[in-house]
Amino acid sequence: MLEKGKLSTRQLTILVMLLTIGDSILVIPPSTTHYARQNAWISTLIGMVIGLLAIYMYSRFIKLYPKLTLIEAIQKAFGKWLGTVLSLMTLMFFLIVTVGSMREVSDFVIAEMLPGTPIPPILTLFILIVIMATRLGIEVLGRTGEIFTPMIIILFLILTVAIVPQMDIVRILPILEDGIKPVLRGSISITAYTFLEPVVFLMVLPYVSQQQKITKGLLLGCLLGGTIIFLTLTVSILVLGPDLTTRDIYPSYNIARRISIGGFFERVEALIALQWMLTLFIKVTLFFYAFILGLSQLLKLKEYRVLTLPTGLILVSLAPIIAPNFTYYNTVFDNYWVYYVITFGLVLPLVLLGVAMFRRALSKDLKSQN
């Protein structure tokens, strides 16, 4: 067994919630509002529904591939050669998401908080913690999530409640003025980026202690995370209006800057940024862990910890390279990333389910023939 830890159902829920919030809370509002304008909140709801359906699909996965992680399942379903190729592609997906999220971290920190600092030092600090968390195992990560959650919820509530005086309901009107098409286009990015990423949990599900409660845990996590994203987006539109939300690169940070209670509770945006750092950390660690674990399973290693440090090094070097500037990153994100995530978050699990069901039907056929 590569991983000896066990996750409780609550820890699973919490991890799903924190992953869903991930960096979506920071980067989704401009992308979705660009298409859906003031109706972006409807896009979120559509995304959440699709996310719940996807989660249901992942939970079917456990029944058909019990106690197997995603990589092991791919190898079982497709055999040695095709399975290895597909596994490598899936691992590549995890790696790219990790690098992308790390790039998000460094972009955010450099743009808003520490301008002038180059990318490698910021990411070095970040990746050291990620490596440490990965080496300690999934159970430690689950417990860390549990410890973080009250802080994240409180900071989120502070942000939302403190900004109520600056909300104006007219900014969210008129509803559906251009029909449902822009809303649907807006919901594509939010679905892919926010709600299809829990596919990474398929790597972790065998380690949940109560297997029969997995579905509930996943669904609840998705619901909670989705609610927070929905609230963040709606607050963005209510406070800034659709125009400023699209134009700002990090509208939530802008909103945190505007908090001013009684003339003394001001300039607290760094506190709110803490919340995003925590959720970003969980996301990077989860994908990093999935990559390391998957690679170890593919290469049939006895111990996955040896891979952590080299991978971390590679990631820190990769992050500045993947996109030469922000515009490039944004274009790839808006136009291509979406389909990449849909392939691995939706299509791959569906294909695996299909293969398993086909095999089952086939073996039942054979059994009945005997």
Next chain:
Amino acid sequence: MKRRALLLCVVILIQLFVTGCWSRRELNDLAIAVGIGIDKIGDQYQVSAQVVLPSQIAGSKGGSPQSPVNLYKATGNTVYEALRKITTLSPRKIYISHLRILVLGEDLAKEGISSVLDFMSRDTDTRNDYFIVVAKDTKAEDTLKILTSLEKIPAVRLFSSLETSEKQWAPTSTVTLGTLITELVSKGKNPVLTGVVINGNVDVGQTQKNVETVDSPTELKYSGLAVFKEDKLIGWLNPEESKVYNYLTNKVKSTVFYIQCPEGKKVSLDVFEAHSKIKGSMHNDNPEISIEQHIESDIGEVQCRNLDLTNPKTITELEQIANHKVVHLFETTIKKVQQEFKSDIFGFGEVIHRSNPQAWKKLKDNWDQTFVNLPVSVKTDIKIRQLGKVTNSFLEEMK
């Protein structure tokens, strides 16, 4: 043992990173600008920064009396360039996170303000908590030179007095960058900015003399609102008309206005709540606006001799007189803005956008033309509630 040594090395190395020292800005390397003024000279931008001198603000035992602020100005091809050029004059780099007021020169405003606003919205140091005003009949840099009493830092005085006058007297309007940009972009509303004037001589105003006498020779004063069409300044509203703007945009928290009692003298009403409901509708492809203004007020001052405030009929009469006056004021102001300025500053376009989005799609491209002949009906509902401390005025008895 070897592992421990390695760990120790790593821990020491990490300390180089966690202190956040990479791009540090020490406090005594920063010149904290509280006010920025932007003027246009030819096709160059002149940026003036009012910088706080901390030694003069903190502690009362200053050596020689110095001004609490310094003004640095520089000219450049763009605002960003000019701001950096100031380092040739100032010993420190200008830090604008604590900005309280941004003054735009009148010449710049007439040419168009949008070119300078992008820098303010893009720079990571800027926030959304300062106000933007236009200098009237003067240059922006001059407005930052005047020393003020009661509030040592003039820019802070500009900020507080704009905020207070909006809350208490309502002919001024606080405008932040976010609001301004949203209104500039919106096709259904044009922006307004408050105008600041200098009463008196600028040269006297920048010396200590200005705060030494009881009656300051030079003062900064807010006048009416500047009306913009797209991003260009096209005219000014007087204080009465500015109040109408504030009523219609629901910015009035408290104000005072007078009405005439039947005998011709004046009664002051103290407004403590004002709320306007603007409804848009389409009649045969023609937009229409109806305004309902609710005002709650108290009697503040009575100069009439024959006013019996204990009689409910008098109160109703006064309310009617107030209604007539306010309706008349609203209608004349709206007409003036429609016909003279042809710029929809009240946001009627946005009202139509929200109530009839399909119709708005056709109207939005020439809204400013449609606005000129837009039928606007005004209804007011003014209520007089309290009388203050006394009932009838003693003037009644003074026969």
